[in-house]
Amino acid sequence: MEVTADLLVNALISGILLAGFYAAVSVGIGIAFGMLDVVNIAHPAFIVLGAYVAYIAHEMLGADPIVTAFVLSPAFFVLGLVIYRIYYYAFERHGQESLRSLAFFFGILFITEVVLILSFGVDYRLVNTSYSSTTWRVGFVDFPLRLVVPFAVSLAMTLGLHFYFTRTFFGRSVLAVAQDPLALQLMGVNPRRVKELAFALSIATAGVAGAFLIVIQPVQPALGRVFIGLVFAITVLGGLGSITGTMVGAAILGIAESFTATFFGPSWSPAVSFGLLLAALAFKPTGLLGR
Amino acid sequence: MTRKHPRLAAGLHSAVQLATGLLLAAGLASAHAADPLKIGFGMSMTGPLAGNGKAALLAMEIWRDDVNAKGGLLGRKVEFVTYDDQTNPSTVPGIYNKLLDIDKVDIIMSGYGTNVIAPAIPIAMQRKMVLMSLFGTDVNAKFKYDGYFQIMPNGADPSLGLVNGFFEIAAAMKPKAQTVALVGADAEYPHAALEGARRSVKNHKMKIVYDKTYPPNTTDCAPIIRAIQATNPDVVFVASYPPDSACIVRAANEVGLKTKQFGGPMIGLGYAALKTQLGPLLNGMTSWELYVPEPTIKFPFIKEFLAKYQPRAATEKLDPLGFYLPPYAYAQMQIVGEAIQKVGSLDQGKIAKYIHANKFSTVVGDVSFAKNGEWAVGRPLYVQYRGIVGNDLEQWKQPGKAVVVWPASLKSGEHRYPYDQNRK
Numbered sequence: 080m081e082v083t084a085d086l087l088v089n090a091l092i093s094g095i096l097l098a099g100f101y102a103a104v105s106v107g108i109g110i111a112f113g114m115l116d117v118v119n120i121a122h123p124a125f126i127v128l129g130a131y132v133a134y135i136a137h138e139m140l141g142a143d144p145i146v147t148a149f150v151l152s153p154a155f156f157v158l159g160l161v162i163y164r165i166y167y168y169a170f171e172r173h174g175q176e177s178l179r180s181l182a183f184f185f186g187i188l189f190i191t192e193v194v195l196i197l198s199f200g201v202d203y204r205l206v207n208t209s210y211s212s213t214t215w216r217v218g219f220v221d222f223p224l225r226l227v228v229p230f231a232v233s234l235a236m237t238l239g240l241h242f243y244f245t246r247t248f249f250g251r252s253v254l255a256v257a258q259d260p261l262a263l264q265l266m267g268v269n270p271r272r273v274k275e276l277a278f279a280l281s282i283a284t285a286g287v288a289g290a291f292l293i294v295i296q297p298v299q300p301a302l303g304r305v306f307i308g309l310v311f312a313i314t315v316l317g318g319l320g321s322i323t324g325t326m327v328g329a330a331i332l333g334i335a336e337s338f339t340a341t342f343f344g345p346s347w348s349p350a351v352s353f354g355l356l357l358a359a360l361a362f363k364p365t366g367l368l369g370r
Numbered sequence: 371m372t373r374k375h376p377r378l379a380a381g382l383h384s385a386v387q388l389a390t391g392l393l394l395a396a397g398l399a400s401a402h403a404a405d406p407l408k409i410g411f412g413m414s415m416t417g418p419l420a421g422n423g424k425a426a427l428l429a430m431e432i433w434r435d436d437v438n439a440k441g442g443l444l445g446r447k448v449e450f451v452t453y454d455d456q457t458n459p460s461t462v463p464g465i466y467n468k469l470l471d472i473d474k475v476d477i478i479m480s481g482y483g484t485n486v487i488a489p490a491i492p493i494a495m496q497r498k499m500v501l502m503s504l505f506g507t508d509v510n511a512k513f514k515y516d517g518y519f520q521i522m523p524n525g526a527d528p529s530l531g532l533v534n535g536f537f538e539i540a541a542a543m544k545p546k547a548q549t550v551a552l553v554g555a556d557a558e559y560p561h562a563a564l565e566g567a568r569r570s571v572k573n574h575k576m577k578i579v580y581d582k583t584y585p586p587n588t589t590d591c592a593p594i595i596r597a598i599q600a601t602n603p604d605v606v607f608v609a610s611y612p613p614d615s616a617c618i619v620r621a622a623n624e625v626g627l628k629t630k631q632f633g634g635p636m637i638g639l640g641y642a643a644l645k646t647q648l649g650p651l652l653n654g655m656t657s658w659e660l661y662v663p664e665p666t667i668k669f670p671f672i673k674e675f676l677a678k679y680q681p682r683a684a685t686e687k688l689d690p691l692g693f694y695l696p697p698y699a700y701a702q703m704q705i706v707g708e709a710i711q712k713v714g715s716l717d718q719g720k721i722a723k724y725i726h727a728n729k730f731s732t733v734v735g736d737v738s739f740a741k742n743g744e745w746a747v748g749r750p751l752y753v754q755y756r757g758i759v760g761n762d763l764e765q766w767k768q769p770g771k772a773v774v775v776w777p778a779s780l781k782s783g784e785h786r787y788p789y790d791q792n793r794k
Contacts, residue, residue: 080600089596097590192416200687201420203612203638205647207761212651214624223624226590296589297616297647301417301456305587340593345584346556 080342085219090341091334092220098333099230100295102237102326103288104306105313107281109325110240113314113369115274115281116257117166121184122310123303124191125282129155129289130204130298131195137206144206145232148290152283159282162187163275188303195300203297211294229291236287240280241322253277254320316356318369327367331355406449407442407716409434409706410475412465412490414482417457418586418613421643423482425689426504427452429696430479432678433703443710455481462489470497476716477706480504482695484559491515500722502702503743505695507532507562510742517722518743521702523660525748526740529566532635532658533607535752535776537570539656539785540605540631547604547630551580553594553618554609563609563635579603586611591621598627605631606789612638616648623651623793630788633657633752640694646763652755654792656785659751661693661734662772664782667751672697675733691766701732752776754785756792 080086104126111119132151133144142150170180210224244250252273255263260270292298309332317328335355336348343351359367414423434448442448451473453465462481469475470493478494480487480503487506491513494501498517503509505522508529525531540547550571554560560583571578579601584594591614598606606629608618615638622632633656638644640659645652661667679692679700689696706721708730713720729738740746753772758765765771773783786792 080597083600086596086600090593093590093592093596100589196416196420201416201424202643202687202689203421203616203647204643205616207647207649212620212623214626221592221625223592225620225624297613297644299418299420299613301420302613337590337593340584340588341597344582345588345594346582348588349585 082342086341088220090337092222093226093341094334094337095330096223096226096230096333097337098326098330099233100226100288100291101309101313101333102329103229103233103284103291105310105317105325105329106237106240106322107284107288108310108314109317109319109322110253110277110281110284112311113319113321113325114244114253114257115277117163117274117278118181119184119278119281120181120307121187121191122281122285123306124188125155125158125285125303126289126292126306127195127298127300127303128191129286130293130302131199131289131300132286133290133293134199134204134206134298137208143208144290144294145228145287148287152286155286156279156283159279160275162282163278166278167271167275192300192303199300201299203299204293205297206293208294225295229294232287233291236284237322237326240284241326244322249273249276257320312353312356315366316359318363318366321366321368324366324368331359331367405446407444407446407477407710408449408451408473408475409477409479410451410466410469410473411479412453412455412462412469412481412486414457414486415452415454417455418611419457419483421612421641421689422637422695423455423457424686425641425683425692426482426695426699428682428686428688429675429679429692429699430703432675432682433700433707437703437707443707444714444716448707451475455486457483457486459485459489462486463493466490466493470499477710479702479706480506482699484509484562485557487520488558491518494518498718500706500718500725502706502725504699504702507559508566508744510744514742516726516741516743517718519702519705519725519739520744521698521705521737523698523734523737523745523749525750526742526744526746528744528748529562530569531566531744531748532563532750533566533609534570534573535750536607536631536634536656536658537567537574537576537605539752539776540576541574542785543604543630543787548576549579549601549603550576550605550607551598551601551603551629552578552582552607552609553580553598554583555586555611555614556583557586557611559611559637560609567607567609567634576605584614586614588614588617591617592625594618595621595625595627599625599629603629605629606633608632608634608636610634610636610638612644615639616644619648619651619655626790628788628790631656631785632789635750641689642691642763642766643689645691645766646761649761650758653758653794654755654786654789656752656754656775656789657772659693659753659772661697662751662753662774663693663767664753664769664772664774664780666774666780666782669697669733669735670731671733675700690763697734701730701734701737704732705730705737749777751780754783754792756783756786 136147215222313328317324615636635658775785
């Protein structure tokens with residue numbers, strides 16, 4: 080296929096816009112898995128839950144999904160607090176957080192799916208917002224607002240989290256808690272409390288990512304499973320414990336997917352994405368920006 | 371008396387024993403006759419195709435209730451034994467082995483779709499069971515099992531029958547379409563549809579300028595549509611599953627796809643969720659459908675079936691239109707039920723022979739089967755969506771929104787092209 084400026088620039092823009100969405104779905108795993116060592120395999124299920132909450136608000140009140148997600152993010156935060164407490168008292172406190180906690184989060188994944196199936200059925204749900212069908216065209220470059228709006232909000236959210244984790248005392252204590260909880264205790268910080276709040280924050284981001292999801296594509300209760308591999312791949316590629324790393328990982332996979340689909344055939348996208356992951360880990364096992 | 375007549379006593383004893391035995395045997399026989407007739411199958415109740423799977427299950431349950439209201443089959447009440455296959459082919463062998471070995475079902479049916487039908491066929495062959503299957507595309511091509519039947523109306527050459535109408539429409543355009551882009555998901559069904567499309571393109575002496583597949587969980591399809599647009603095809607043919615059908619349709623509108631004809635057998639566009647959610651984005655597309663409320667489509671009894679199905683579907687949060695899969699799910703049960711009644715037993719060989727030899731009158735019209743278990747004569751529809759305004763469901767129940775443009779015998783309007791000028 081002939082490589083034209085039109086195809087090249089549009090592939091790049093599509094990849095960057097997609098990366099915004101990928102960053103939003105992965106940043107919560109970046110916090111839970113990358114910073115807290117909590118293998119929250121149920122994270123995508125909370126994303127789907129966020130999508131359904133946004134759907135209900137849109138159906139009942141006509142509310143924009145992304146506005147709904149931010150309004151209801153405190154509720155997701157509280158949900159995160161509750162789940163972490165159960166996890167802590169059931170597993171982490173006894174030093175059994177590895178295999179058993181994996182089963183715990185798998186359980187939460189299935190329960191969330193079943194609750195959604197019983198409540199909403201198994202049909203696909205999608206929200207059509209006022210901007211869903213609008214595409215800005217600048218020269219030969221397309222900017223579909225269905226992807227532009229989630230990208231802009233995702234960028235603001237992930238940058239905000241980056242500054243929060245790197246510039247505040249609490250943020251730094253989150254970065255420290257996985258490395259040396261004892262040292263953190265000696266400084267007068269309660270590691271459990273820090274992990275609890277950080278985990279809750281990760282679930283709150285899942286709620287917001289869910290709103291992006293239902294704007295971008297139709298959602299059904301089991302859709303979360305599709306994203307499990309992707310979110311962990313982005314987190315590992317970017318480097319554990321780094322929000323900017325998650326953003327970089329998302330950008331690499333998003334752009335790689337878009338370029339592969341445009342120039343080589345979309346069926347190669349997963350192979351190229353995971354090939355990049357393997358190559359990056361071969362040269363830098365801690366991930367691109369990991370410590 | 372017994373002391374005086376020992377032979378008589380022995381005779382009486384034997385007679386009593388015989389009578390008891392006969393009574394017991396009769397009792398057992400009547401108990402067996404009262405046993406329910408079990409029909410077992412896996413169905414997608416979760417996973418990406420659960421929307422269709424549960425709608426099909428509801429249609430089959432309506433048939434079961436109808437049959438039981440008339441006294442059941444062979445004088446036995448019909449019962450279903452079902453398991454969720456999670457739209458996952460790897461669960462299928464376990465489900466069917468359990469149905470046959472543990473649940474001891476009398477009849478098996480398939481789950482929904484090519485991907486889950488294929489792994490059920492070897493088990494049906496091994497156990498010599500009839501397998502009536504629900505919407506598989508050319509699954510029996512390699513197995514060649516004579517106990518296999520399939521209810522999707524694509525004809526004896528199903529992968530070609532599924533797509534041929536699309537390319538006949540393309541060939542009828544003036545000037546005739548010359549170049550074709552083919553794209554589909556990386557899964558069993560789209561691969562079979564693409565295979566049929568390649569053959570049909572060759573038969574119509576057109577040229578393929580793009581032929582690629584994509585992963586089914588693709589989030590943004592705009593790069594795919596742009597790559598297709600770069601080849602400037604006259605026709606864009608898509609074989610997709612529900613989430614990627616939505617992805618492709620939205621990307622085509624966002625990129626502003628310019629082509630004469632766009633569409634194909636895109637699963638999902640046939641049922642209410644995507645029809646209402648995509649709404650006007652569907653305008654101008656040429657899509658495969660199995661039933662639309664056009665004046666030329668007069669399947670006997672389908673309205674009676676939909677009158678039963680639609681209220682229950684609304685209650686159970688399933689496809690509220692029921693145009694795509696439910697009538698065919700009901701029809702396949704009608705065929706199996708009639709065959710069992712006429713044969714008068716559960717002899718699988720005789721049931722298969724009866725289905726091969728007879729024509730069945732069903733809610734989707736008369737059905738007879740070819741040697742390979744597919745419909746002897748296909749009847750897929752290609753429609754063009756027109757005048758869709760907003761996301762209202764009711765408009766889809768009116769004629770004129772999905773105009774039949776192929777086959778000629780069922781046409782309710784002419785195909786309008788190019789696509790990009792009929793998109794609005």
